[in-house]
Amino acid sequence: MKTRKWLTMATSVVLAASLMAGCGNNGNNNSAAGDASNSNNGSANTGASNGGTKELSGKLVIWTFFDQVKDMADQFEAKNPGVTVEVKMFPGDQYQTKLLTALQSGRDVPDIFDLERGYIGKFIDSKFLTDLSAMGGDDLVKDYIPYVQELGRSSDGKLRAISDHSSPGGFWYQKEIAKQYLGTDDPDKISEMVNSWDKIIDLGTKIAADSGGKEHLIQNAGDLFDIEAYNTQPWVKDGKLNIDPKWQTIFETQQKIRQGNVDAKLPFMSAGWGNALNDGSVVLTSMPAWAGFMIDNKDNKANGKYGVAKTPEGFYVGGTYRGIYDKSENKDLAYEFIKYIAGTEWQQHNLEKTGNMPGSGKVYESNLDTYTSTFFGDQNILKPYYESVKQMPAIKADKYGEDILSKWRKAAGDGITNNLSYEDVVKNFKKEVKNTFPEIKVD
Template identity: 65%
Template sequence: MKKWLSILFTAVLVLSLFSGCSKNDETASGSTNKSNNNKVEGKLTIWTFFGQVKDMAAQFEKKYPDAKVEVKVFPGDQYQTKLLNVLQTGKDVPDIFDLERGYIDKFINSKYAANLSDMGAEDLVKDYVPYVQALGRDTKGDLKAISDHSSPGAFWYIRENAKKYLGTDDPEKISEMVDSYDKIIELGKKVNKDSNGKVHLISHFGDVYNLEAYNTKPWVKDGKLTIDPAWKKNYEIQKEIFNNNVDAKLEFFSAGWGNAINDGSVVLTAMPAWAGFMVDNKDNKANGKFGVAKTPKGFYMGGTYRSIYEQSPNKDLAYKFIEFIASKEWQQHNLEATGNMPGLLTVYKDNLETFKSPMFGDQNILKPYYETVKDIPAYKPDKYGEEVLSKWRKVAGQGIKDNADIKEVIKDFKKEVKNTFPELKVD
């Protein structure tokens, strides 16, 4: 990064010599203005669906007092449509726009997102978690968006509950007890029996979907639907979980799911690191109450990425903002302020032995996340992946409840995919 900045600053000085005393440094929309002392000036507009961007902007302005950042936050269910409309019309387009993991591909593979690789961003992500930097790349492999976090997941548990039903609250011991689906099933049967059916080991058989979603091969290759054999095996595992009451039949983010995190009716809840708001911590009553254990496979959920508008008149300042969110400085602040896990592996390493979060007491909670995020495959997003995955969840989920044969499930799944994406080859 230092090398890149040195090159940039040198270029700015050279350009200033050739431009003489030009007064056209600032447009009506507030473009970046860098004086000879390299002061960062100007105004940016950012569109997002994520309220915490306001803190991001405040920290950026604190670092660069002559820069101003206007953040416009829109409801998540309206955001994508609003953004697409302004991009297509070219009117009132923000300099930077946020993108969610579920639909990032359609924007970064369009003409609207600037090529960050051409602006020097490869240096920003060279120490990133592999899958985090890969998700910001277009089909050609160029960086078009960058995130400041990795959104990994793990099993969260109430310590007292774990002692009662698992015999320990030690995160490493619990991680070993559930490091395979076979172990989860056997342990789940025991918990259900010991509690007379009142307590379950996990929330829902759908946890397996979440763990496997990005650890399996992409659904489409060379225009053809491909089903990783792992999904067939996972289907049988999920049927066992469902039929043996290993799970509480509480779907992710349902009302009952949220209650179970707090009341102990589920021992291990597969949680993304950013979901701490689901815990009832009124008057800090959850402090020291929870622990974090590894899941059989590393997984992540969601992710917010930032792109620069290709036609922005403020590209230099916008890139400075991207550079800021990709820095240790911001990601350390974000970790401490929100508990959201960083995108930089170096920030993980810096905090492995020291970072504590009040809710998790003395546990070094970065360890279980760090030990799993490194192994998640680094796949670029594509136009089919998320929607095809959702169709598999729907069809296979119903099949599990109906105790259907996997062959029937696959048949129904292929029909759904073909109806939605007629251009795909489906055997």
């Protein structure tokens, strides 16, 4: 009898234990990681407090959604042999939910985490980000492109996050196709031909008509949302919904683009969009500097094939910002890392390696006349990009901006497709905003 009792007990305990094994293991790992960073913490602090010239040591954990951060970590480690940087990558849009959950629970939290332009506004005023201004961060961004540094500031003007790049956009085109339809592949001449939306509509209507509707000048009337997104007033002013009157002009332009068959109606980053970029069925694709990976460059076959011209107004898309977790025990070491990526050495390396445009005006200027890349052949794309990002207005990110923009995209996008009046679009848009953000005053 005794043995049977014992067996019963043992079996049920094992069953229960195996059930809990999943979370149990996790917990153990967490505490182990915590211990490791704690024990390294002391040495990290010494390194930094001695002026930062001494050898740094310690361990940093970075969370990101972007795989090029690994190169960043490798470069930093190569420079500081005593430091280990662990990069945890969570691709896809689940990253922000995962990050927020970790920050809320305060367990297994990274020292540094990445924030994308799309949602930095929600995090920037939160208690999770260290005030970098207090650590001397303002000095790191004093030569920065105005819009890039401003996006890393919270509403009280304190610096909370820093990006290592800017993300200017332009019209990318295949030189062969441009010669065929525009008569030239010279970036300056093309920029001149498309420096206003009216010119684009006229030119695009002609191309569509001449090619029997097979060729389009631009990808999508919706691209204007990206181009105008940060060339317009913020969506919320003093707690009230604010629709910049410029959006009406933009909407009317978009309708004309659609009616003139100027656009191929392909949404940004969709499969068809990527095909059109590669097969040339669209002459001009407006996209940011970082989107070059969408071009099929197997065996370098696309080298020298593409050029970049200016859009009627300068624009940027996206951007990755990096902040330090406020309760991190490695703040000083983390700051050294931020300092490194904000510096010219890394940004120069990154520009040469990936073609990502720098965030620092200094790096732009030192490359202004000399920059070339094998991909773009003899065209210096850095110069036009610099001219356009310099002029981008410096606007802070707020927690509503991106979400409300996406609601506008939806409402106005419906309006373009279904030929609605501007009043109807505004009506639908206001209804959506009111529903999602009841705290915003809507007329």
